Amino acid sequence: MASGLTAEASVEIAAPVGRVWAALTDPTLVKQYFFGTELDTDWKVGGRIVFRGVWEGKTYEDGGTVLAFEPQQRLAYTYWSNFSGLPDTEENRQRVEQRVREHNGKTTVTISQDNVPDEESREHSSANWAMVLGQLKTLVEAQGA
Numbered sequence: 001m002a003s004g005l006t007a008e009a010s011v012e013i014a015a016p017v018g019r020v021w022a023a024l025t026d027p028t029l030v031k032q033y034f035f036g037t038e039l040d041t042d043w044k045v046g047g048r049i050v051f052r053g054v055w056e057g058k059t060y061e062d063g064g065t066v067l068a069f070e071p072q073q074r075l076a077y078t079y080w081s082n083f084s085g086l087p088d089t090e091e092n093r094q095r096v097e098q099r100v101r102e103h104n105g106k107t108t109v110t111i112s113q114d115n116v117p118d119e120e121s122r123e124h125s126s127a128n129w130a131m132v133l134g135q136l137k138t139l140v141e142a143q144g145a
Helices: 017-025 027-033 119-143
Strands: 005-013 038-041 048-055 058-070 074-079 094-103 106-116
Touching: 005 119, 017 027, 017 094, 017 106, 017 119, 027 038, 027 119, 058 094, 106 119
Parallel strands: none
Antiparallel strands: 005 106, 038 048, 048 058, 058 074, 074 094, 094 106
């Protein structure tokens, strides 16, 4: 059952949309700002997306299905984490959407994650996404320096 709760975060990056998009979709760049996560996907709609790594000493492999891939505009995927303690079923998957929009040479990235189970999880996810976006901003802006 969908909870109706959505975690959100947004950041403005002083860089063109092409550089930001590359950082969102290139596994080598993702690993640099996203907690060392190894991203594995071909970005084909309907294909698998997998996030692997080690968090606080525990190995994880989270994943889902690519729902949308619109270059330099939007990507979306379902997401399930083995840390959730829930079985990997459609009703336990969340939907993550990343949108990018360029205006006057700057790019705004907005991330939303829906089907969040409760308010505490919503706050935690929003804070995590804000941290990830802050690290993304630092990485991308340093590339242009």
